Amino acid sequence: MLNLSDDILEPPGRSPVALDVARRAGVSTATVSRVLNGSAGVRADKREAVMRAAQDLGFVANGAARALSTRRFMAVGAVVPNIENEAFVRVLSCVQDRLRQAGYTLIAANAGYDLEDELREATFLLERGVDGLMLVGDIHHPDLYARITRSGIPMVQTFSLSREHPCVGFDNAASAARAANYLMDLGHRRIGVISGLRKDNDRGGARVTGIAQALAARGLRLAPEHDIEISYGIGGGRDGFRQMLAGGRPPTAIICGTDQIAFGAMIEARARGLSVPGDLSVIGHNDSDFAPFLDPPLTTIRIHSAEIGHAAGDHLIARIQGRPMVRLTEIDAELILRASTAPPRLDAG
Amino acid sequence: MLNLSDDILEPPGRSPVALDVARRAGVSTATVSRVLNGSAGVRADKREAVMRAAQDLGFVANGAARALSTRRFMAVGAVVPNIENEAFVRVLSCVQDRLRQAGYTLIAANAGYDLEDELREATFLLERGVDGLMLVGDIHHPDLYARITRSGIPMVQTFSLSREHPCVGFDNAASAARAANYLMDLGHRRIGVISGLRKDNDRGGARVTGIAQALAARGLRLAPEHDIEISYGIGGGRDGFRQMLAGGRPPTAIICGTDQIAFGAMIEARARGLSVPGDLSVIGHNDSDFAPFLDPPLTTIRIHSAEIGHAAGDHLIARIQGRPMVRLTEIDAELILRASTAPPRLDAG
DNA sequence: TGGCTATCTGAAAGCGCTTTCAGAAACCGT
DNA sequence: ACGGTTTCTGAAAGCGCTTTCAGATAGCCA
Helix, strand or coil: CCCCHHHHHCCCCCCCCHHHHHHHHCCCHHHHHHHHCCCCCCCHHHHHHHHHHHHHHCCCCCHHHHHHHHCCCCEEEEEECCCCCHHHHHHHHHHHHHHHHCCCEEEEEECCCCHHHHHHHHHHHHHHCCCCEEEECCCCCHHHHHHHHHHCCCEEEECCCCCCCCEEECCHHHHHHHHHHHHHHHCCCCEEEEECCCCCCHHHHHHHHHHHHHHHHCCCCCCHHHEEECCCCHHHHHHHHHHHHHCCCCCCEEEECCHHHHHHHHHHHHHCCCCCCCCCEEEEECCCCCHHHCCCCCEEEECCHHHHHHHHHHHHHHHHCCCCCCCEEECCCEEECCCCCCCCCHHHC | CCCCHHHHHCCCCCCCCHHHHHHHHCCCHHHHHHHHCCCCCCCHHHHHHHHHHHHHHCCCCCHHHHHHHHCCCCEEEEEECCCCCHHHHHHHHHHHHHHHHCCCEEEEEECCCCHHHHHHHHHHHHHHCCCCEEEECCCCCHHHHHHHHHHCCCEEEECCCCCCCCEEECCHHHHHHHHHHHHHHHCCCCEEEEECCCCCCHHHHHHHHHHHHHHHHCCCCCCHHHEEECCCCHHHHHHHHHHHHHCCCCCCEEEECCHHHHHHHHHHHHHCCCCCCCCCEEEEECCCCCHHHCCCCCEEEECCHHHHHHHHHHHHHHHHCCCCCCCEEECCCEEECCCCCCCCCHHHC
8 A cells, every 4th residue: 555645644543533624624613514414505615625625534424423413323223033034134125225225224133033032132223223113023022112112213014014003014814815715716625834933923823814714714624733833944844744744634735934834845745755736736925036946836925025125114214204104005915826736636525 | 001100201202311310310420321331339229229210211321422422333334245145144143143242233234246335335334433344255445445444443354265354264266176176076077167246256256266276187177168157046047057058068067156056057957858966966055045955955065154154253343342363264165965966977978 | 436448429521523603704786 | 885685604512421530428447
């Protein structure tokens, strides 16, 4: 690196502050602030001088001081159940897109499907001073709502609909019911479910409820041995389907909580000599990247994570900026038909 | 909600500050600060009073004021090329683990494999006042290093080794070479590569170089028509392999930049009537969740993302806290042998 | 009980920025 | 050239917390 005088002058211990810029430009810190924040009403020559001085010094405003002064942290927090889950990552990424455009930062945290942990993480973000908060689902620690209210910042829930709180999501029960109806229309009468853990997870719970109700509406029932709950993942899907087969008469179709679970179930089915969709129809959830590439390509409920993220971001920004905003935004999920579903064999009874 | 007097007393407009707690507890803000930061030397009765007052008021310290005062933001930033990439997400998640234990927050940003964007995002984080910075790879915008130096915060690079900068990673060239040697040991002589975009991506570049050198060391060469660069993803893998077949005599083995690419290539191979590993051996990178479940299970280079993340987190925390830290930490990648690799057919020549 | 040390505590001074408010400078028409 | 505007600018007052420093209090022994 060249030893330009500017570099040498900078004592490495202390980074330049607004006062340094002001002195160098021969103005006051007030003017420095005005220039750097783009507010009008500064004569061109002074504006120039400030810009140059800031540039020379490599001045970067201290975010904490700015936040303290403006009472805006310029960041919003998001707590998701699992930061490694494809759908949540997509949402975070899209929320961040929108925030960035408005000059805000996203700070994401992981709750691990546990209400206490979620409370802890959200409190952490609240302490940091985030200007808004994004959560997943409609089940939260009661103290959490109190703290959010007290902090006075806007909050939005995602991935499910809520009658109490602002939300961007879809009707998990209805979309799962749609999948069940589709299977029944194909002629299936023994339909199973493999879902992720449902504790403190309204999405998972609603989906199973929706399916059960759709079955009931046509005089069928979700047999307990066909209602499996496992921890997420491909391995979980294998285990789940194995468990289901152990429960007596096998279903002719299953609806899975994620595409990973569906993938696992399909692997296990094949290992047992069952063909998909010949002996077993399979439906997943999410429309993951790999879903169209499975063998057979997976029929799945596409959750528009990107749209949810964008809408949630817009929602928070609007409320932070004091603009009016609808309480509920519905981003409908969609049943994507591929080749993992077909009518049951005639002899399947 | 019950209308407890405490709730009513709180004017919703203004959240309580340290002074409110101090008054209610009958002490000064200095003592409040001492109690809430766990510093010793406060008599038990006053400590109690402060705790109760803080509790009653639902007091949450203002993070900006604290940061301004302590000159610590208690957050570190991370800029990764693609926040939706499994390996990077894993690293972020593990870095966060470590940071959290030390009381720090992670703020992640997306650079999209573009040096300018990376500079922009990193600057954004620097402005925020992060206490440390994690980057991916050893190729960055020259201005970025200058800004980091000027800010005086510790930085660590990940996923590759660097002779200049602090880093936690592995030798991409060597591990890819190991895969190539393994294939050559099996008897392969026409080996191809499908990698992600290599522009501004030292990892991708190093891997291809490593493979080319390993081939050269045994008197073979990486034919240009067997050296394919595509954008990441399963679809990319399909396209890439199709492209490779169009280039004349097909390879008997390929090494792919990610498991997704490998998956795509396997799909395309099968569509062309080639069996894996009979006609084509395939090696991936990352050991993704689904790799063991592909058909056949995928041989892949396992990158220990979790360990990299933990080490990077520890590295930053140590330096932030002024503890000494080694400049370079090597977390070796590992070749995981599964069923997608086998000796070439005898007639493959 | 007095005097000395060991503990506690509060007043006050920042941290670095934004923003108000009043004064200075520039501009205008006559 | 002068009063009246209009436009700019800087001094100074916070924002809410931490931390120093000196004074107050408690504890102890003789």
